Amino acid sequence: MTASATETAAASTETPRTDVVGVVGLGTMGAGIAEVFARHGFSVIGVEVDDAAADRGQGHLDHSTSRAVARGKLSEDDAAALLGRVRISTDLSDLADATLVVEAVGESLDLKRSLFSRLDEIVSPDAVLATNTSSLSVTEISAATSHPGRVVGMHFFNPAPVQKFVEVVRTVVTEPRVLDEVTGLVEKLGKSPVVCGDRAGFIANTLLFGYLNHAASMFEGRYATREDIDAAMRFGCGYPMGPLALLDLIGLDTAYEILETMYRQGRDRLHAPTPLLKQMVSAGLLGRKTGRGFYTYEKPDSPVVVDDERTPSAADAPEVRRQVRTVGVVGTGTMASGIVEVFAKGGFDVLYVGRSADKVDAVAARVAKSLDKAVQRGKLEESARDEVLGRLTGTTSLDDLSSVDLVVEAIAEDLAVKTTLFENLDEICRDGAILATTTSSLPVIELARVTSRPGDVVGMHFFNPAPVMKLVEVVSTVATAEDVAETTRALCGAVGKVAVSCGDRAGFIVNALLFPYLNDAVKMLEGHYATADDIDTAMKLGCALPMGPFELLDVVGNDVSLAIQRELYLEFREPGFAPAPLLEHLVTAGYLGRKTGRGFRDHSR
Template identity: 45%
Template sequence: MAGSFETVGVVGLGTMGAGIAECFARAGIAVIGVEAGPEALTRGRGHLEDSTGRAVAKGRLSEAERSEILGRVTLTVSLEDLADADLVIEAVPEVMDFKRALFTDLDRICKPSAVLATNTSSLSVTEIAATTGRPGRVIGMHFFNPAPVMRLVEVIHTLITDDGLAGEVADLARRLGKTPVTVGDRAGFVVNRLLLPYLNHAAVLLENGVATRDGIDTAMRLGAGLPMGPFALLDLIGLDTSYEVLSVLFRESHDRRHAAAPILRERVAAGLLGRKSGGGFHRASEPVAPTADEPSACLVAVLGEGGDAFAARLSAAGLKSVPVEDAEVVVALSSVPVVELAPGLPHPERLVGLHLVGDQVAEVASTALTGPEVARAAEGLVRLVGLVPVPCRDRAEFVVDALLYPYLNDAVRMYDSGYATRDDIDTAMRLGCGYQTGPFEKLDELGLETVRDGLRALYAEYREPFLAPAPLLEQLVAAGVRSFRDLP
């Protein structure tokens, strides 16, 4: 079926469009690349030549293969040259008016059997399709940047997509060497609908002073095992791009989770857009913050489940545990806030919470009473036993779980809504974001009840509706289901 797509048009030859054109040409498909004018066309040709040139330099293509790929691409400034294309995919800016106007023109120019595809990352495919006389032949085909390298393609069908067309386009993606996931038409589809609220939530935690920028990035990279922290990733994506995707999500959902955090909105307004502008949440050539000194001597009391093991680690590092009344620092190992322990202590200002995340990170939680010097001393203790401290406030689920659990909750809601399968959601997040595990794999790893209880704690503290456990998650835990793998 995918073999019927033998001539493909690509409209818009920026970095993304040129990458898409290269993907088709690499698969032996004739490509007609269209740009608005001669200068843009020259830039598009440059993108193609540079990308394939880098592949040659890295030994991934031979010079002969590169010549064959470039020879399959015909460049033009006329949409009329797309009249005989079997499929046309657009990669123009993410502005609905631009896309609707383009699809009106393509509908007039292209043969009736041609499929018109949009590479939009978040806009409504249905709304784009409605501008044409062939809404059943309009589909989403969302590549990820850089297109020649990233394996994922989201194939988006609408309520009126012709039967079988999504399958044909998915087969075409496989012909390109990609892994397709087929999803319904919801703002943000799978990857952006799960990723952007998580990034936005990180910005909210920063704005609320729960932890620092670097602390949150470190916690999610080393503690949660993600390739990048949320603020490094926001700077890479572009704060303006992230803001626009959140705006699209919010217009559809009116969910506060999708309302851009003021700290993000203000940076966009100030032109701090990330790497593209030289600074966003991070600045170019930013000095590295100095690491605090390890404590030379400290009397420590260790409380909580796992306290004996942690005390043994301190002892191996040369520190001796003492009773609470003699301690300069009281460390309470806990996965929940520890402030309720404070009234029972002789010196409540010496109490800090310690939440061990994986085998590299310890979240060091200061209560409303904790003295700054005590928090610094606790961070030094953590370093002394070979862990990376992440200072934070004594709030429900601290940092990692406060960001991870709502993301997993969103995935459950997405699956329950019926517009993507569990396997496709897991595949999309692993391939689209570079995560080691998909959200349902992570849910099974952590335990459904653990995540449900964490969400309940977050909702009890913050009272945000999106933090309430998804009904399906509540039902599965109530029914004694331990893993999504146990579902049919």
């Protein structure tokens, strides 16, 4: 890489000259980075502190390439050629001819600054020095060199050979040609680069670790079990891993250091590590790498979870403590229709109530259409379709619910309207009938208190679309009878759903973890740190989420998101939960997302 005027002018169109790439630090991440470059034909010099560390680094490379061969991702000849392009050394001076050096040593500012100072004296003046730090200041690292303009962040994600995303981090003095060349190189490696400024956590970790910290705090406060917190985010949001399992994979010491760094720089309380993390790190419970963290593993570095003292036993499986044969559903919207279908497919006779005959007929039509699609796709027999439809009865009279065993309310998210309904249900329904609400944000206790039977009232929060989404949050108030909560959980299992238990507070599990993360993304956009497209790319490719935050916000509806965020802020009084002004402004302007044709993006085309 040279800094001549000709090359600088062509920087945006030419790939950088990277004849030899150096990688310093050959742990899991460093070895993965070395493998990525070698896979794409580059000669790589990997440097470690001593022979033992060098042998471990070679072992990481051998293991990774062997797995790729076993999975058919790499031929044996290609694997041999790849390994042949990597030379491992214990002498930094071997990097003298490298045109790019990527640092992947421990997450210590002093260590990295010392290394960059030494590299600055070894490599040529036009070589690029890149740090793989996930949270430390690239600017502070660059200041240890005599040429800080050639220093850039090049944050790969683990496992580097698999993950397609790289954050390219610029400082205020990073030379434009360096930024362009590194971005072009990342693309040449088959990765998707996103350029961002130098602040703790960059894009992905800033958003991810606030969410992970909140989940650890939720567990620490015994609001829900580790299994239920993780299941809620997997089945409610489609995340590949639950937050506590992900913390174990990352390493609790690594997570703690990243959060500490982010908190020191930004002073955002949401990034202040929850005390439990520090206690677990001090006790050596670091996650998979030590064999125990939030979960217990078969052995250190094993992904296999084994039972421990917190693991629910078979005897803990919920049972139906109150007999439920018939189910009533109040409401005729999309959610109500889905719940009707779920219970009817589960073998229950369902009586659904609408305000008019047309609305009642619309429910039957929605369910029939859904079942017909399942038949066409071979997921349901025609005879089964007819049986399901035969279990449905529609009515316009609430009084017809007098003999049902369970009533599920799925009407508008309006406390006054729901309260009036529960007053009526209290008068109509038989003694012992369970009264459930599908509210996603309102206090369940407010509905229970207007009845003469608060112990029979429970939250049963389905996710949309109910026939598809597996999760149901079973919400117990301080008054909910245990046999009601247990019966509700058992019924969820009987209709093919995954039930998680939680207390009656704003957001329950999923929304309490999801919406602060979405709000943080809006604040990041509002601060002009990155574009909506780049933030979405970071979270989809860097964290393997099914949708980026702005895609999701436009699907959910910015008005719905704002209402939930306001509920969270009012309940927890956490400054970081205050709705981002940009979200407020979009809602005021009527830019609600897909349903209005415009939200964070224009959907009218």
